[in-house]
Amino acid sequence: MAGRHHPGRRRPPRDPDRDGRPGGAGRRRADGDRDRRDPRRRPRPARRRRAGTGDRRARGTGRLALAAARDRPHPRPRDRPARGARHRADRTGRRPHRARGRAHDPAGRAPRRGLPHLRRPPDGARRRGDRLGRRRRAGRGHRHHLEDLPRVRARLGRPAGGGARNAVSPRYDENDPESYERPRRRTRPRTKDRPSYDDAVPARVVTVDRGRLTCLLEDGPDKSRVVMAMKSRPLGRKGVVVGDRVRLVGDVSGDDGSLARIVLVDERATTLRRTADDTDPVERILVANADQLVIVAALADPEPRPRLIDRALVAAYASGMDPLLCLTKSDLADPETLVSIYRPLGVPYVVTQRGAEVSGVRSRLAGRTSVLVGHSGVGKSTLVNALVPDAMRSVGVVNAVTGRGRHTSTNALMLPLPGEGGGPPDGWIIDTPGIRSFGLAHVQPDQLIEAFPDLHELTEVCPRGCTHGFGEPECGLDEAEGDQRDRVESFRRLLATRDTREGD
Numbered sequence: 001m002a003g004r005h006h007p008g009r010r011r012p013p014r015d016p017d018r019d020g021r022p023g024g025a026g027r028r029r030a031d032g033d034r035d036r037r038d039p040r041r042r043p044r045p046a047r048r049r050r051a052g053t054g055d056r057r058a059r060g061t062g063r064l065a066l067a068a069a070r071d072r073p074h075p076r077p078r079d080r081p082a083r084g085a086r087h088r089a090d091r092t093g094r095r096p097h098r099a100r101g102r103a104h105d106p107a108g109r110a111p112r113r114g115l116p117h118l119r120r121p122p123d124g125a126r127r128r129g130d131r132l133g134r135r136r137r138a139g140r141g142h143r144h145h146l147e148d149l150p151r152v153r154a155r156l157g158r159p160a161g162g163g164a165r166n167a168v169s170p171r172y173d174e175n176d177p178e179s180y181e182r183p184r185r186r187t188r189p190r191t192k193d194r195p196s197y198d199d200a201v202p203a204r205v206v207t208v209d210r211g212r213l214t215c216l217l218e219d220g221p222d223k224s225r226v227v228m229a230m231k232s233r234p235l236g237r238k239g240v241v242v243g244d245r246v247r248l249v250g251d252v253s254g255d256d257g258s259l260a261r262i263v264l265v266d267e268r269a270t271t272l273r274r275t276a277d278d279t280d281p282v283e284r285i286l287v288a289n290a291d292q293l294v295i296v297a298a299l300a301d302p303e304p305r306p307r308l309i310d311r312a313l314v315a316a317y318a319s320g321m322d323p324l325l326c327l328t329k330s331d332l333a334d335p336e337t338l339v340s341i342y343r344p345l346g347v348p349y350v351v352t353q354r355g356a357e358v359s360g361v362r363s364r365l366a367g368r369t370s371v372l373v374g375h376s377g378v379g380k381s382t383l384v385n386a387l388v389p390d391a392m393r394s395v396g397v398v399n400a401v402t403g404r405g406r407h408t409s410t411n412a413l414m415l416p417l418p419g420e421g422g423g424p425p426d427g428w429i430i431d432t433p434g435i436r437s438f439g440l441a442h443v444q445p446d447q448l449i450e451a452f453p454d455l456h457e458l459t460e461v462c463p464r465g466c467t468h469g470f471g472e473p474e475c476g477l478d479e480a481e482g483d484q485r486d487r488v489e490s491f492r493r494l495l496a497t498r499d500t501r502e503g504d
């Protein structure tokens, strides 16, 4: 601003300080003498002008409080003296890169070879470490902050225990994929011959617990020996359930820690299946090779659920098992009401209670493989403990508020049923965990009608696609007479249990 010329104004006299010509000091001295003589023209001390008010200076803010209007401009850089008050870069210590090129700096005089045409990139000045070109020598200058991949690889390639630096095996060059050693492809064809397992030992699966199957040997001098086993690979995803007849190989000694392999599963005579609910396409096999389904229902505490009993009956008929109704806790309620519901179907039943004689139940189970199903808390384990004294199945309690059991039993267990009077085993009994529902998505109407041979004859005149349910037009079951009518009514009720309802 001080040097700007405004047209129309008179140009001010040049300040001798500004042009720096020799002789300026003498003129300044002469002016100073004149000012000393005339106190009105004496300039104010420079410090006072810079510091502003005396108060601010007293607080020590004088250096920062520079006057906004400076009466002389800053000197141009090239006018600075080469010696004397030196630039920061000229001080001792490490010299920043900007000092390069100074006249007094020998390093700056070194000619830059090879890159005369290079200019700064258009995206601005970058740090020197980012630039391409000569690399900084290791051990000098800045640390290497960025870890690059080749260095990491080189480090990993060093022998464990700290060998010589860069002592990487010449056989392995990480940059040359051809030098990797790969396992050779095997050309020997797989054999399709499978072992015959002639020496496999027959056994029966009695319980399954997280992939470990407890088996009982069925034949030979070691009959009834308990052997732990697991599925072998040839079985694939085929499930093995309680009641399966299997063949074992390997360690069948039954010693602690021994483990045999199940290599074959015999064809199943029956399977008790259920789905999680009526829409679930996946059916679960609960038990195999049972020939009697014992539907355990308490007469009270918890209250009997006829619809669940109906569903279990349908499952029994669909799987080809004989049903048996076992009504427990007869000390709490009269069984007649429930029995009257199932009398038309001709379902056999037994009534029992805790602590009572169980010979009536035992005679129904003798010589057969029976599986007990029922809601939690109905007394299944209590009954099993009465029938098999060594079973020691844990017995739960029924919740006083909800009237439900606590699902004390968590997995199915198959036990040999002792004969009458403590004689040799006579049949098998399978205790299962309590069920809340019995999904029947897998059961078709035709499977059910086949379990009622007397009604099956009536359906021969039915139109094609008839389900024989309530309200089916021209259904042959409508022609039933006398006692058969009650039976048709019960059959249709069972059929209707396939339709999902709240609480199933």
Ligand SMILES: Nc1nc2c(ncn2[C@@H]2O[C@H](COP(=O)(O)OP(=O)(O)OP(=O)(O)O)[C@@H](O)[C@H]2O)c(=O)[nH]1
Binding pocket: 328, 329, 330, 331, 332, 352, 353, 354, 355, 374, 375, 376, 377, 378, 379, 380, 381, 382, 383, 394, 395, 396, 397, 398, 405, 406, 407, 408, 409, 432, 433, 434, 435
């Ligand atoms: N009053 C009475 N209580 C019984 C009878 N049978 C069993 N209980 C009781 O009913 C409760 C449940 O018996 P559990 O044998 O554990 O029933 P569960 O069906 O095995 O139950 P989960 O193992 O959960 O399936 C226990 O407190 C038994 O003492 C009976 O005949 N009369």
